[in-house]
Amino acid sequence: MLDPELVADVLRAARRHGGDFSEVFAEERSSTSIRLDDGTVEELTTGLDRGAGVRVTRGTSYGYAYSNRLDRDSLLEAAAAASAALAGDAPGAVVDLTTVQGAGTNTVQRAADEVPAATKVAWLREVDEVARGVSPEVAQVVGIYGDSLQHRLIATSDGRWVEEDRPRIRLVAQVVARRDDVIQTGWDGPAACAGVEFLDLHPPAVTAERAARRAVTMLDSIPAPAGEMAVVVADGCGGVLFHEAVGHPLEADAVDKEASVYRDLVGTRCASELVHGVDDATIPNGWGSYDFDDEGEPSRRTTLFTEGVLHGFLQDRLRAAKMGVLPTGNGRRESYAHPPIVRMTNTNILPGDADPEAIVRDTDRGVYVTGLGGGQVNPASGDFVFGVSEGFLIEHGEITTPVRGANLIGRAIEVMSSVDVVGSDFDTWEGVCGKDGQGAPVGSGSPTLRIARITVGGTGG
Amino acid sequence: MADLRELVGVALASAGPGEQLEAFAEEGLHTEVSALRGEVEGMRFAESRGLGVRVIFEDRLGYAWAADPTEDEVRDVVRRARENAALAEPDEHQGLPEPGPIEPMPELFRPGSADITVDSKVRRALDLEAYTVSRDPRVTKVDLAQIGDSVGRQVVASTLGIDAEYTQTGAWVVVVTLAVDGDETQTGYSFRLARGLDELDQEPVADEAVDRAVRMLGATKPDTARLPVVLDPFAASSFLGVLAGALNAENVLKGRSLFADLVGQKVGADPFTLVDDGRRLDGPGACPFDGEGVASSRTELFTAGRLNGFLHNAYTARRAGNGQRSTGNAKRGGYRGAPGVGTSNFFLEAGPRSWSDLLEAADGGVLIQDVSGVHSGANPISGEFSVGATGLRITGGHLGEPLREMTIASTLPDMLTGITAVGSDFRFFSSVGTPSILIGEMTLAGV
Numbered sequence: 001m002l003d004p005e006l007v008a009d010v011l012r013a014a015r016r017h018g019g020d021f022s023e024v025f026a027e028e029r030s031s032t033s034i035r036l037d038d039g040t041v042e043e044l045t046t047g048l049d050r051g052a053g054v055r056v057t058r059g060t061s062y063g064y065a066y067s068n069r070l071d072r073d074s075l076l077e078a079a080a081a082a083s084a085a086l087a088g089d090a091p092g093a094v095v096d097l098t099t100v101q102g103a104g105t106n107t108v109q110r111a112a113d114e115v116p117a118a119t120k121v122a123w124l125r126e127v128d129e130v131a132r133g134v135s136p137e138v139a140q141v142v143g144i145y146g147d148s149l150q151h152r153l154i155a156t157s158d159g160r161w162v163e164e165d166r167p168r169i170r171l172v173a174q175v176v177a178r179r180d181d182v183i184q185t186g187w188d189g190p191a192a193c194a195g196v197e198f199l200d201l202h203p204p205a206v207t208a209e210r211a212a213r214r215a216v217t218m219l220d221s222i223p224a225p226a227g228e229m230a231v232v233v234a235d236g237c238g239g240v241l242f243h244e245a246v247g248h249p250l251e252a253d254a255v256d257k258e259a260s261v262y263r264d265l266v267g268t269r270c271a272s273e274l275v276h277g278v279d280d281a282t283i284p285n286g287w288g289s290y291d292f293d294d295e296g297e298p299s300r301r302t303t304l305f306t307e308g309v310l311h312g313f314l315q316d317r318l319r320a321a322k323m324g325v326l327p328t329g330n331g332r333r334e335s336y337a338h339p340p341i342v343r344m345t346n347t348n349i350l351p352g353d354a355d356p357e358a359i360v361r362d363t364d365r366g367v368y369v370t371g372l373g374g375g376q377v378n379p380a381s382g383d384f385v386f387g388v389s390e391g392f393l394i395e396h397g398e399i400t401t402p403v404r405g406a407n408l409i410g411r412a413i414e415v416m417s418s419v420d421v422v423g424s425d426f427d428t429w430e431g432v433c434g435k436d437g438q439g440a441p442v443g444s445g446s447p448t449l450r451i452a453r454i455t456v457g458g459t460g461g
Numbered sequence: 462m463a464d465l466r467e468l469v470g471v472a473l474a475s476a477g478p479g480e481q482l483e484a485f486a487e488e489g490l491h492t493e494v495s496a497l498r499g500e501v502e503g504m505r506f507a508e509s510r511g512l513g514v515r516v517i518f519e520d521r522l523g524y525a526w527a528a529d530p531t532e533d534e535v536r537d538v539v540r541r542a543r544e545n546a547a548l549a550e551p552d553e554h555q556g557l558p559e560p561g562p563i564e565p566m567p568e569l570f571r572p573g574s575a576d577i578t579v580d581s582k583v584r585r586a587l588d589l590e591a592y593t594v595s596r597d598p599r600v601t602k603v604d605l606a607q608i609g610d611s612v613g614r615q616v617v618a619s620t621l622g623i624d625a626e627y628t629q630t631g632a633w634v635v636v637v638t639l640a641v642d643g644d645e646t647q648t649g650y651s652f653r654l655a656r657g658l659d660e661l662d663q664e665p666v667a668d669e670a671v672d673r674a675v676r677m678l679g680a681t682k683p684d685t686a687r688l689p690v691v692l693d694p695f696a697a698s699s700f701l702g703v704l705a706g707a708l709n710a711e712n713v714l715k716g717r718s719l720f721a722d723l724v725g726q727k728v729g730a731d732p733f734t735l736v737d738d739g740r741r742l743d744g745p746g747a748c749p750f751d752g753e754g755v756a757s758s759r760t761e762l763f764t765a766g767r768l769n770g771f772l773h774n775a776y777t778a779r780r781a782g783n784g785q786r787s788t789g790n791a792k793r794g795g796y797r798g799a800p801g802v803g804t805s806n807f808f809l810e811a812g813p814r815s816w817s818d819l820l821e822a823a824d825g826g827v828l829i830q831d832v833s834g835v836h837s838g839a840n841p842i843s844g845e846f847s848v849g850a851t852g853l854r855i856t857g858g859h860l861g862e863p864l865r866e867m868t869i870a871s872t873l874p875d876m877l878t879g880i881t882a883v884g885s886d887f888r889f890f891s892s893v894g895t896p897s898i899l900i901g902e903m904t905l906a907g908v
């Protein structure tokens with residue numbers, strides 16, 4: 001994409017006032033998105049994105065500048081702008097750039113750009129047909145298909161030259177079900193860093209049926225009860241909770257700003273001893289997986305908790321250097337338009353040994369959560385809130401009536417400490433996490449688990 | 462480097478017979494500086510441009526885009542948009558808007574804003590952080606202290622004769638504080654927007670962010686109760702965002718809005734008058750024309766609680782029929798997508814009630830200063846929501862003890878009919894504006 005000599009010149013220009021290191025991040029990304037709504041293809045869009053960002057750092061301070069243009073003048077201009085953040089020290093050196101090979105985390109068998117758009121449209125038609133076939137109460141179906149191929153180059157003044165292609169694919173079904181005045185929605189959207197072979201494992205028909213069943217099931221829902229109670233979180237959903245409530249406060253930038261509830265807790269037990277947690281960017285074809293992060297660090301599997309004891313934080317280069325630890329390969333950015341920040345990748349609670357069905361059977365009264373609609377956390381206080389998109393009452397060990405309008409509210413450490421059973425199953429959920437105005441594709445996963453007591457916000461009293 | 466107009470011209474010249482073609486191009490410069498611990502935390506410069514093309518042929522729509530394209534790449538974008546159109550379904554309502562008169566809004570551009578040097582921006586950011594941590598012994602650090610400004614230019618032109626452009630400047634100050642007492646930490650947030658950095662007074666933003674954090678220290682979880690509730694403008698603006706989705710004609714036409722069948726009916730209480738007005742100059746969402754070159758306008762969506770209609774672009778107006786015209790609300794998320802429907806300046810009209818007046822009226826109730834999970838916890842189709850909230854008890858007409866880990870659960874119609882007063886403390890949050898809102902009674906769940 002760029003000539004190594006030009007890149008070396010840009011890295012040098014960025015260090016005209018010194019700094020710890022400079023970095024060039026360049027990318028080209030082609031993308032396709034198709035939206036099928038009410039049985040018709042509403043929009044088919046193809047895009048070609050291109051740009052480069054130059055960063056220069058000193059301690060945790062940095063200057064960053066980007067341009068859509070990859071010619072010499074534009075890149076040198078960006079380097080000059082980025083370096084303006086540093087006051088006048090002596091110019092810094094650039095080490096000879098050496099290619100680092102990746103592990104090949106995200107293999108592709110059938111590349112999306114070799115599949116005709118008409119085939120992709122046909123997948124969405126199948127979503128529409130299957131979802132409508134689930135029930136006459138299915139009122140509306142939206143199918144969204146997206147793929148992209150991002151070619152990245154990362155070069156740093158300490159001699160790193162990394163190139164990696166990142167393929168992405170996602171197929172989403174959104175279904176609205178209606179019975180008289182009651183309207184409910186259902187959603188499913190598997191995603192991976194892979195080629196179209198991913199859809200062999202997650203066929204459009206299965207995605208459509210799941211979304212439709214969720215919407216139809218929720219038509220029978222009653223307002224969720226409010227108050228403190230036991231909550232059984234189904235496999236896959238617990239990962240979302242773990243990501244939001246625990247993962248964000250473990251990001252080293254929050255820790256560095258003393259804005260993390262976990263900042264002084266490394267080496268201490270701050271979750272139930274049943275909780276083993278990792279952040280793992282090395283899972284083959286995972287939605288949050290890669291060979292190298294967006295600073296050119298190799299990806300890793302980072303242990304966060306063993307038996308509830310906190311091991312450490314997720315790091316980027318700047319925070320790791322300041323804390324005197326190794327980077328963990330968690331420096332990520334949405335695109336060339338953004339400087340890297342500390343982000344999660346695939347964040348999982350590992351399976352335990354309890355029979356998942358027995359967890360519900362042993363719960364006298366509570367809520368069984370099978371879908372979380374996303375949430376928010378204040379990393380400084382650990383306060384979080386999650387919308388429950390699909391949940392059921394548990395009565396005398398049985399899953400009974402579906403409930404709507406529920407929220408889970410609590411504080412990270414208290415809630416993770418009150419996990420009292422962890423199942424042997426495991427599932428994942430793929431999403432796009434927002435932080436500091438940047439979106440990052442992230443995976444999360446968990447077994448079925450029970451939180452002994454947590455506040456449920458609902459309208460049902 | 463070709464001017465945006467030249468690129469747009471190349472696209473229009475590539476239109477085939479029988480094709481409607483629209484080219485949208487934009488470019489922008491954006492700077493932001495944040496300070497932490499007395500140093501520059503980060504300085505970011507962005508220079509971006511791109512072009513997107515909408516092709517409609519035999520009632521079929523296709524879209525393609527490219528970042529900073531050459532003239533050859535512009536022709537390639539047109540070719541790809543044409544290919545995409547061939548795969549879309551014909552839709553008789555597809556079509557570009559006809560051109561109409563557009564009143565320019567030169568006030569959106571502040572020529573002097575380009576003269577502010579990088580050094581001056583660095584100094585403002587450092588001053589902002591230093592001032593913020595000097596106000597209260599419990600606030601010794603910030604999570605974010607940032608200033609920024611931008612200049613952007615948009616051009617839209619079509620084979621039907623639309624030909625419009627404008628340039629605007631923007632600036633902002635944002636502060637997120639951390640207040641610490643023992644092992645408790647609370648955060649406080651505030652920001653302000655203007656057309657230029659010189660129009661922004663930084664200190665009140667810092668003061669507000671400090672106050673909003675400090676007053677939450679010692680917060681406890683309340684018992685569940687039905688109480689009068691005041692949503693301050695921060696909290697109220699979160700709910701307006703959900704309403705915007707339900708008033709979008711695209712959602713209405715597809716049966717995805719709880720308001721679909723309620724035009725002409727009284728849905729909210731008398732104090733509830735909700736407006737979208739792209740011509741309002743003090744709002745950050747002001748624009749002379751929308752994402753497809755239709756003049757912006759004022760649309761009163763609710764008048765004294767009665768629903769008048771919805772926000773439209775050219776497509777939804779045509780599909781709605783009955784002589785509906787575009788309200789100038791075609792919205793694009795930049796050049797990377799075709800226009801949908803969205804808000805310009807979207808606001809709840811201010812009322813006559815002063816802040817202290819509202820607190821007195823809500824005695825024994827709760828002031829909500831922050832809600833979380835609105836987008837996951839509120840259903841724009843059914844109108845049901847359940848959101849997390851933090852706030853302060855209202856005792857004797859004054860703010861009292863802080864409260865956390867609460868949820869508010871209700872429905873949008875119940876909330877709108879429950880509004881008993883709106884305040885005079887109007888302000889804009891990005892393109893959404895609102896005063897404080899008093900709601901007679903809502904269920905707050907704690908415990």
